[in-house]
Amino acid sequence: MTTVTHLECSLCGTRRAAGQLHNLCECGGPLLVRYDLAKARESWNRDWIPNGPSSMWRYAPVLPVSKPSAITSLGEGMTPLVKTPRLGARLGAQDLWVKDEGVNPTGSFKARGLSCAISMCVELGVKKVAIPSAGNAAGAMAAYAAAAGIEAHIFMPKDVPQSNFIECSASGAKVTLVDGLISDCGKIVAARKDAEGWFEVSTLKEPYRIEGKKTMGYELAEQFRWELPDVIFYPCGGGVGLIGMWKAFGEMEELGWIGKKRPKMICVQAEGCQPIVRAFEKGLTKSEFFEGAHTAASGLRVPKALGDFLVLNAVRESDGTCIAISDDDMIRAGIELASDEGIFAAPEGGACVAALQKLLANGFLKPEERTVIYNTGCGLKYLEAYSPAFPR
Ligand SMILES: Cc1ncc(COP(=O)(O)O)c(C=O)c1O
Numbered sequence: 001m002t003t004v005t006h007l008e009c010s011l012c013g014t015r016r017a018a019g020q021l022h023n024l025c026e027c028g029g030p031l032l033v034r035y036d037l038a039k040a041r042e043s044w045n046r047d048w049i050p051n052g053p054s055s056m057w058r059y060a061p062v063l064p065v066s067k068p069s070a071i072t073s074l075g076e077g078m079t080p081l082v083k084t085p086r087l088g089a090r091l092g093a094q095d096l097w098v099k100d101e102g103v104n105p106t107g108s109f110k111a112r113g114l115s116c117a118i119s120m121c122v123e124l125g126v127k128k129v130a131i132p133s134a135g136n137a138a139g140a141m142a143a144y145a146a147a148a149g150i151e152a153h154i155f156m157p158k159d160v161p162q163s164n165f166i167e168c169s170a171s172g173a174k175v176t177l178v179d180g181l182i183s184d185c186g187k188i189v190a191a192r193k194d195a196e197g198w199f200e201v202s203t204l205k206e207p208y209r210i211e212g213k214k215t216m217g218y219e220l221a222e223q224f225r226w227e228l229p230d231v232i233f234y235p236c237g238g239g240v241g242l243i244g245m246w247k248a249f250g251e252m253e254e255l256g257w258i259g260k261k262r263p264k265m266i267c268v269q270a271e272g273c274q275p276i277v278r279a280f281e282k283g284l285t286k287s288e289f290f291e292g293a294h295t296a297a298s299g300l301r302v303p304k305a306l307g308d309f310l311v312l313n314a315v316r317e318s319d320g321t322c323i324a325i326s327d328d329d330m331i332r333a334g335i336e337l338a339s340d341e342g343i344f345a346a347p348e349g350g351a352c353v354a355a356l357q358k359l360l361a362n363g364f365l366k367p368e369e370r371t372v373i374y375n376t377g378c379g380l381k382y383l384e385a386y387s388p389a390f391p392r
């Protein structure tokens with residue numbers, strides 16, 4: 001079971017008790033969950049993991065849930081890590097892999113975070129949850145809330161993919177379409193939550209979603225037999241998947257499961273919404289609000305991320321980089337991935353393929369480096385984005 005000890009502010013270091021509801025620290029910093037990894041190291045062995053559940057809950061000792069009955073699972077995680085030699089040959093990458101998060105319940109990696117967050121809501125007695133979302137997190141929250149019997153209130157941009165609107169509505173959530181971006185949705189939730197009695201599940205304002213997302217890092221190490229790759233491409237909206245994986249690598253080193261080697265972390269954004277890329281290029285530690293954000297990769301339409309400083313830290317510490325991709329290039333690359341390998345990716349995944357092409361061309365990466373692309377969602381959720389490429 002869990003080895004959780006406390007939560008710690010990522011800005012000021014203040015400690016909070018585990019086993020309680022939390023949002024941000026008083027200083028405005030996101031709280032991160034901490035574990036007794038020395039105890040976990042004594043009582044848990046990485047060789048036993050395959051005997052655990054065939055889901056992300058096989059890593060329960062480093063997840064925050066303490067009552068097994070609270071776990072709300074639809075089978076999230078343990079997604080395929082697919083070797084992609086045909087795409088590799090096209091791009092000039094000799095050791096290329098795709099971690100296909102599109103096969104998760106609700107068709108995106110957001111299932112991991114929301115399985116963990118909703119499980120904590122069950123454990124702590126929450127009856128109503130609210131979320132501002134770019135789309136896929138809303139779909140995942142609606143599904144897990146339905147599975148847990150919790151009332152779900154969703155606020156997302158009015159032009160989210162139709163799949164997101166329908167999946168949320170079908171799962172019984174109360175959906176509000178907002179004339180604005182995720183940042184505007186966040187303001188509405190923050191303003192109404194106290195009066196409505198909602199617990200806010202905004203990413204990083206709620207400390208447990210990142211814990212689910214970090215299992216992408218544990219799983220990658222397990223699937224590569226505890227040897228991390230040289231390079232990871234990750235499509236960053238809020239960047240929480242990247243921050244979570246970076247946290248997982250640190251935890252695994254403390255557990256004695258991996259060494260000091262870390263992959264170069266590549267933060268991929270859209271040209272039409274690239275606040276973290278801009279901050280990286282200017283040498284800043286935080287991003288500025290990106291005005292007029294627009295992109296077909298709806299999950300990347302996050303004009304200002306709460307955890308931007310954590311993404312920038314991880315990218316810099318890893319000797320990685322940040323890169324922006326045009327919508328045309330991400331759709332084209334998504335179609336190349338599908339036609340070469342049979343993986344129909346979200347535009348967010350396509351953006352990572354296009355980014356790899358650029359970083360090989362400019363010499364930032366070498367063809368022989370072991371490279372993993374995270375396809376964070378299924379292309380079937382983005383029919384509007386792909387439709388112009390396939391007129392009927
Ligand atoms: C398919 C997809 N990829 C990537 C992201 C970005 O997620 P993160 O917060 O981890 O940057 C999202 C967020 O909505 C998404 O839906």
Ligand SMILES: [Zn+2]
Nearest residue numbers: 009012025027
């Ligand atoms: Zn703080």
